[in-house]
Amino acid sequence: MLKFGPWAGAKRGLRPAGRIFVTLLGGGGAGAVGGAGAGGGEGGGSGAVGEGAGAGGGAGAVGEGAGAGGGGGGEGGRAGAGGGAGGGGGAGEGVGAFFLFFFVGDGYGAIFVTLFGGGGAEGGAGAAGEGVVAGAGGGTGGGTGGGGGGAGGLLRQLNDLGSIPEGKIFRQSVPSTLLCREGVLPFPHSTMQGDATTGGPKGPKGKGKGGGSDPVLKQKSPAEFFSENKNIAGFDNPGKSLYTTVRELLENALDSAESIAELPDVQVTIEEISKSTLNALIGLGDHERVDEKLYGDYETEKEKERRLAREIKEQERQAKLLAAGKKIKEAATPRGGKGRGDVSFYRVTCKDNGRGMPHDEIPNMLGRVLSGTKYGLKQTRGKFGLGAKMALIWSKMSTGLPIEIWSALANQSFISYCRLDIDINRNVPNVHKHEKRDNPECWRGAELQVVIEGNWTTHRSKIINYMRQMAVITPYAQFLFRFIGATPDKNVSIRFSRRTDVMPCPPLETKYHPSAVDLLLIKRLVNEAGKMTFVKFLSTEFACIKKSLADRLIGEMGGDFTPGMPITSLTDQHIARIQQLFRQAKFDEPHGECLSPAGEYNLRLGILKELHPDMVATCEGSVHVFEGHPFIVEAGVSLGGKNVKPGINVFRFANRIPLLFEAGGDVITRTALKRISWANYKINQTQDKIGVFVSIVSTKIPFKGTGKEYIGDDITELQSAVKSVIQQCCIQLKGKLVRQQQARERLQRKRNLVKYIPNVTRAIHEVLETIVEERKAKKRRHTLWEREADLLDNVQKGDVTEGLLRQKLTQHVEQVDTEMALEYAMQTGMAEATKESVFLRALDSKRSFGPEIHGPIFVLQLLTGC
Structure with a gap:
């Protein structure tokens, strides 16, 4: 027992x-x-x-x-x-x-x-x-x-x-x-009795030694993993999911248009749909509630009375504000957004004029997680092969509806239509319909439509702000954003017009820098290279390694390595030696030709177009390197503007994508707030409306966290690069602010002079009249010059009056002010301009011309033989 x-x-x-x-x-x-x-043996024996x-x-x-x-x-x-x-x-x-x-x-x-x-x-x-x-x-x-x-x-x-x-x-x-x-211990029990015969409770028979089942080894597909960890891709809650869906579809549209050097024209529509409409799409009929108390939005009579009392009180408050002529703030949304009983559903549509998708590849491009065209060492907006696939997974989780795609390539006579979803367990597309339709207008591009659960109320400002910042960093694109609410008064329509036709050069795929590779990457490159000699492998598969340097590296590796050895003979020990030498050797820094920053011109135009500031300065930094990956930082600093709050307003971009969340720990935010002495540049960081725009482009952005929403502040190279470009912008603004201050001082000096002109002219005229009277009375003898005598005669005749003196003095003040402004402008221009000697000659000269020098509005030929 x-x-x-x-x-x-x-x-x-x-x-x-x-x-x-x-x-x-x-x-x-x-x-x-x-x-x-x-x-014991047979027949007995001791135990x-x-x-x-x-x-x-x-x-x-x-x-x-x-x-x-x-x-x-x-x-x-x-x-x-x-x-x-x-x-x-x-x-x-x-x-x-x-x-x-x-x-x-x-x-x-x-x-x-x-x-x-x-x-x-x-x-x-x-x-x-x-x-x-x-x-x-x-x-x-x-x-x-x-x-x-x-x-x-x-x-x-x-x-x-x-x-x-x-x-x-x-x-x-x-x-x-x-x-x-x-069954060993039915825990918890205060007492337990076992079987007197068996000496304890029996457990179920199993495969393992102790009668229990062995652990079962399971695997998950990528689609299943991301469906269970959707916060990694930015689908934390319904509101954030709606924002992320818009972001992913919009960025895919921009990539598609830029890949064929087409000026992007993107339309994004969010349409709120009712529960009955959703049920009709799913195929469910309307259901009337039987037990009201079963639902979360049920309220008792007391709760209803309290709610009505709060609404009446809020209406009275708003009436008082209207009577006082004050602006009424919209009622705050409770923390956490809508409850599960009041969730909203939206149809998100994104249409672009990009490349389009081949008919047969649509299912795999949108129905298989981690499949994509952006793998490789290249500056891209996205790399994980999620994008629209993650929006489809969220749609499958929240509404169960598939995604719909319309696509057409250039000069294609048909439009591909596809309706599909994802088999989560197998990570394969589940195609509902895939057909070709007529394309009489020769339309090219893609249109994606997905129905998801979301929360427009809590993330309305984030979505509009994202569209606005995207228009800043891509002024060559045109965006049309529309929100169609359940009632017409909730509708929103915003057009972000194109400001320029100049697009940045497309990013180029580059080779890996030796200092940025690890053992797994070297093994993968060896396997992908196929049959190749070792020296050719080093000089063709890595950046900054020429043949001469490859020979030196092979000589340094030891006797086991020869230039002509096939790379298929490399063992794990060989690869480890290669990686160690790569970490220790000195290589040239990677160049930034593979990167595609927005450019000072586009960044300035974007800031001017969206913020309308009083003053703006931009700067593009030089190429820097972090862990073997090149990066470029460009910045813009603006003063004033509409919809800009007093103080420092930071706008962050990574690979030309706006970053809106988790700004507190970002290197850009911390540098702008903590490492810049704004007072040294004549800028008041608490009262002035300061806009700080910083964009970082690289083949590998060092994001922190799984959401890729901010760049860590623990990288010295990034800190110094961001600080440098912001300071360069501030230096430009300081010069403008100093000139502006001097202009204000000149204006104030002019105003002061003009202010005292009436008193001065009155006093001068009275003095002249006194002298004339004394001269007439011959009380005093005055020895006068001829000009002075003529002036007194004119005063006596009435030709010189107080009004005439005021007019002459005002004209003199205006003339002096103009001359000072021209002199200042000339001195400033001479200090800032590049000086070059230019010789002019008569057309009949026999001297020969040099090569033509083309400028924006002229063609210049210099003399030769002088």
Whole structure:
């Protein structure tokens, strides 16, 4: 019989969950706990006997009795030496004890277990018991018996805890769910009684040693993985999922148009659909509620009264604000967005004028996760092969509806139509319809439509802000964004017009820099290169390695390497040596010709178009390198503008994609706020409306986190590059601000002079009249010059009046101000302009002309032979 003492933790209110730690106190000497089943030869013989110091200092285990002829001994009895094939379920008795310590939740409990060996149970033919814990011998036993020491039935099902050294305390962690599942311990119970016959409760038969099932090895497809971890791709909640869907579809459209050097023209539409419309799309009929109290939006009479009272109070507040002529703020949305009972559904459509997709490749391009055309070392907006596929997975999870695609290539007479979804478990497209339709207008491009769950209310500003920032970084594109709400008053329509026809040069695919490769990458390049000599492999598959440098590297690697050796003969040791040398050798920095920044011109136009600032400065930095990957940082700093708050407003871009989330830890944000001394550049960072636009392009953007929403602030190269370009922009603005300040000072000086002109002219005229009166009265003799005498005569005649003096003095102030402005402009222009000597000559000269120099508005030919 098994007697379980009360669980100590039950009295303290501990929760029955967690892990079980089993402490077995075995006896000293031969035998100890467990071991082979009862031995004995045919016809009898003594059972296993183990003596020594056991728990509490008593005998460890004693098993005595006679065996009977027949099958093999019982499995896992108490201690016993040997245990060959022989007696049946060896009868015997044994006494032993051990503790079960349960660490549960924040506390623990203990069960004191006393084991009494019962009679031998059935035993099949075979060798002696399994030898679960300690004890000599013990092979693969047969039967389920619990003879011998009586602990066999319990210990056997502890799933091969292992052998116990003599005289030692053995601790083993066993999941509580395993013990409960096997029927060993219906945890938690305060008491438990075992079977007197078997010596413990029987567990179900299984394939494993202890009667339980072995762990099953499972695999997941990429689609299944991302459906379970959708936050990695930016689908954290319905609102963020709607934003990410728009972002992915829009970026795919831009990539498609730019790949054929076509000015992008993209239309994005979000249409809110009702629950009845969704049910019709799914194929469900309208359902009337039977039990209202079952639903989350049910409210009692008291709750309804409180809600109506709040609405009346809000209406009164808004009426007061209207009466005072103040702006009414829209009611704040509760934190967390809409409840599950009030979820909204949207049909998102994106149409572009890009390349389009081949008819036969549409299912694999949009129905197989991690399939894409952007793999390789190249500046791209996306690389993981998710994009529209992740939007389709979210659609399948939230609405169950497939994605619809219309696509046509250039000069194609038909439009490909495809409706499909993804088989999540197998990561293969599930095509519902795939057909060709007429294309009478020779349309080219792609249109994707997906129905998803979302939340427009919480992410409205994010989506519009994303479209606005995308228009800043791509002023050569034209966007039309529309939101069609359930009611017309919620509709939104915004057009972001094209400002320029100049597109950046497309990014180019490049080779890997030696300092940026690892062992796996080198092995992959070796496998992809095929039959090639080692020297050719180094000089063609890596950037910045010419043949002469490849020969030097091979000589440095040692005698195992030769220039003509085939790369198929490279072993793992060879590849390890190559990688070590690549890390230690000095190589030229990778060039930035493979990158495609927006450019100062486009960045300036985008800022001017969307923000209308008072002043803007842009700068494109030089090429920098981080971990073997080139990157370029370009920045723009603006002052003033519409819809810009006072203070520093940071706009971040990575590979020409706006980054809207997790800005606090980004290197751009922290540099703009912490590392720039704005006061040194005559800029007030708290009162001025400052816009900081920073774009980073690279073959590998060092994002932090799985969401790819910010760039870490722990990279020194990025910190210095971002700080440098922002400072260059600030220096430009400082010069403009200084000139602006001087212009204001000149204007103020002019205003001050004009302000005092009436008083000055009045005083001058009075002085002149006094002199004229004294001259007439001959009170004083004045020795005058001829001009002075003429002036006094004119005053006496009335030709020189106070008004005339005011007019002349005003004209003089205007003339002096103009001359000073021209002189300042000339000095500034001479200081900033590039000086070059230019010679002019008569057309009839016999001297020869030099080559033509073409400028924006002229063609110049210099003299030769002078």
